[in-house]
Amino acid sequence: MRYPDLPLPPSTGGFILSGHLNRSEPLLAVSHFDPQKYRDALAAESGIPLPARLQQAVRKRRAEYLASRLLVRSVMAELGIPDFILTNAPDRSPCWPAGVQASLSHSGGVVVVAATRQPWAVGVDVEQVMPETTAQETAELLMSEQEQELLRTLPISFSAAATLLFSLKESLYKALWPQLHQPMDFLDAALVSADFAQQRATLQLTQDFGGRFTSGTLLEAGFMWRDTQVITLITHRL
Structure with missing residues (x-):
């Protein structure tokens, strides 16, 4: 297992510190972000509006949401699905595009996404x-x-x-x-x-x-x- 090393395009505003991916199977991507530099305006500027359930959430939670959705959007673009915005089912599980198996995790200012079109169960x-x-x-x-x-x-x-x-x-x-x-x-x-x-x-x-x-x-x-x-x-x- 190799740590992602291909750089993703830089993000403005200083919120996303870095982003890298591996064009492996499954594709693996990781980004680092600074929760202290999160602003609600960044979500609007990125075209990823905060859902109602997060409007009053603590800043850390809102930062995690935006950072994870930004990385997911980059990963889905690599798979030929541009401008994808990840949503959640009623049980809070992520709703991935049809034909894509993927998984998402975040902790301590780090987001990781794994995704594939192969018929695999994927968990990261x-x-x-x-x-x-x-x-x-x-x-x-x-x-x-x-x-x-x-x-x-x-x-x-x-x-x-x-x-x-x-x-x-x-x-x-x-x-x-x-x-x-x-x-x-x-x-x-x-x-x-x-x-x-x-x-x-x-x-x-x-x-x-x-x-x-x-x-x-x-x-x-x-x-x-x-x-x-x-x-x-x-x-x-x-």
Whole structure:
């Protein structure tokens, strides 16, 4: 998994600090933004009006919305869909164009988008490394005893390993939701391997969701670190 390195056109106003993509399969893009430089006027100038539900939201939330929609618009243009504005279904899931499988995540001033026209389930996530106390306090919620043992063998701190696991399971949930429309518990899938040299991981479903996603199904993931952030990506051919 390679960090995006092809620059996207710069944005005016200083709100978007940088944007890059990889023309890979799936296409992967990342942007950095400064929430403190967000202004509502930027949304209007960009042709991406804030929905009513965000009119009174905190500034950080409005900044995340605009930054994510700007990156999605750039990614969809790469796929031949210009001027696309991402909206949400009543369950808050994103409404992607017909024939496109995609996923979006944002955290700590970073937005990541993965998209493809291939018949794949796609899930992407970005997370800030959690504090060690949080990792210890949430271990039983996030992972089985076997997963805890595996995480402690990885060449990173336990808090970083727990963040990686959390992000992988978030990517898995995002990949499967459009296929299943069923909630998932963190223990409904287990991390069975993580290769830091290849930046690859494998998860296995521990719950039977039927169809293509029965208990025991293996799903492959990629991951990469950037400063104190981890990005994870799951693709699964349908």
